[in-house]
Amino acid sequence: MTAYQPSVGRCRQVREIDALMRALGNLRHWGDTTATRCAYSGDQGCRLYATAAQLREEAWADSLDAAYRLFEIDAIHHAWIEMNGRSA
Secondary structure, three states: OOOOOOOOOOOHHHHHHHHHHHHHHHHHHHHHHHHHHOOOOHHHHHHHHHHHHHHHHHHHHHHHHHHHHHHOHHHHHHHHHHOOOOOO
Protein backbone atom coordinates (compact mmCIF):
# COMPACT_ATOMS: atom_id res chain seq x y z
CA MET A 1 0.00 0.00 0.00
CA THR A 2 1.38 3.40 -0.97
CA ALA A 3 0.76 6.68 0.78
CA TYR A 4 -1.86 7.66 -1.80
CA GLN A 5 -3.66 4.34 -2.00
CA PRO A 6 -6.87 4.05 0.03
CA SER A 7 -7.03 1.20 2.51
CA VAL A 8 -10.20 -0.51 1.33
CA GLY A 9 -11.23 -3.69 3.09
CA ARG A 10 -8.89 -3.24 6.04
CA CYS A 11 -9.84 -3.22 9.69
CA ARG A 12 -11.47 -0.12 11.16
CA GLN A 13 -8.34 1.12 12.94
CA VAL A 14 -6.23 0.93 9.78
CA ARG A 15 -8.85 2.91 7.84
CA GLU A 16 -9.05 5.52 10.60
CA ILE A 17 -5.26 5.80 10.86
CA ASP A 18 -5.13 6.22 7.09
CA ALA A 19 -7.80 8.95 7.28
CA LEU A 20 -5.88 10.73 10.06
CA MET A 21 -2.60 10.55 8.13
CA ARG A 22 -4.26 12.00 5.04
CA ALA A 23 -5.92 14.76 7.06
CA LEU A 24 -2.61 15.66 8.72
CA GLY A 25 -0.90 15.67 5.33
CA ASN A 26 -3.54 18.09 4.03
CA LEU A 27 -3.11 20.25 7.13
CA ARG A 28 0.65 20.39 6.62
CA HIS A 29 0.21 21.23 2.93
CA TRP A 30 -2.29 24.03 3.49
CA GLY A 31 -0.34 25.35 6.49
CA ASP A 32 2.79 25.63 4.35
CA THR A 33 0.81 27.13 1.48
CA THR A 34 -0.77 29.71 3.79
CA ALA A 35 2.63 30.68 5.17
CA THR A 36 3.99 31.10 1.65
CA ARG A 37 1.02 33.13 0.43
CA CYS A 38 1.17 35.43 3.46
CA ALA A 39 3.96 37.33 1.71
CA TYR A 40 1.95 37.87 -1.49
CA SER A 41 0.86 41.42 -2.17
CA GLY A 42 -1.95 42.97 -4.12
CA ASP A 43 -5.57 41.98 -4.54
CA GLN A 44 -4.81 38.61 -6.09
CA GLY A 45 -2.32 37.85 -3.33
CA CYS A 46 -4.91 38.63 -0.68
CA ARG A 47 -7.43 36.33 -2.36
CA LEU A 48 -4.89 33.53 -2.68
CA TYR A 49 -3.97 33.91 1.00
CA ALA A 50 -7.62 33.95 2.08
CA THR A 51 -8.35 30.80 0.08
CA ALA A 52 -5.34 28.99 1.52
CA ALA A 53 -6.27 30.09 5.05
CA GLN A 54 -9.81 28.80 4.60
CA LEU A 55 -8.55 25.46 3.28
CA ARG A 56 -6.11 25.26 6.20
CA GLU A 57 -9.00 25.72 8.64
CA GLU A 58 -11.00 23.00 6.85
CA ALA A 59 -7.97 20.68 6.99
CA TRP A 60 -7.62 21.43 10.72
CA ALA A 61 -11.28 20.50 11.29
CA ASP A 62 -10.86 17.33 9.20
CA SER A 63 -7.79 16.28 11.20
CA LEU A 64 -9.60 16.85 14.50
CA ASP A 65 -12.55 14.82 13.26
CA ALA A 66 -10.28 11.97 12.13
CA ALA A 67 -8.42 11.97 15.46
CA TYR A 68 -11.73 12.04 17.33
CA ARG A 69 -12.95 8.96 15.42
CA LEU A 70 -9.64 7.11 15.78
CA PHE A 71 -9.21 7.63 19.51
CA GLU A 72 -12.91 7.22 20.34
CA ILE A 73 -12.95 10.22 22.65
CA ASP A 74 -16.57 9.57 23.67
CA ALA A 75 -15.77 6.03 24.81
CA ILE A 76 -12.73 7.19 26.78
CA HIS A 77 -14.72 9.99 28.43
CA HIS A 78 -17.62 7.65 29.23
CA ALA A 79 -15.25 5.14 30.86
CA TRP A 80 -13.70 7.93 32.92
CA ILE A 81 -17.15 9.05 34.12
CA GLU A 82 -18.03 5.46 35.04
CA MET A 83 -14.94 5.40 37.25
CA ASN A 84 -16.23 8.62 38.91
CA GLY A 85 -13.36 10.56 37.40
CA ARG A 86 -10.77 8.75 39.50
CA SER A 87 -7.37 7.79 38.21
CA ALA A 88 -6.60 4.09 38.18
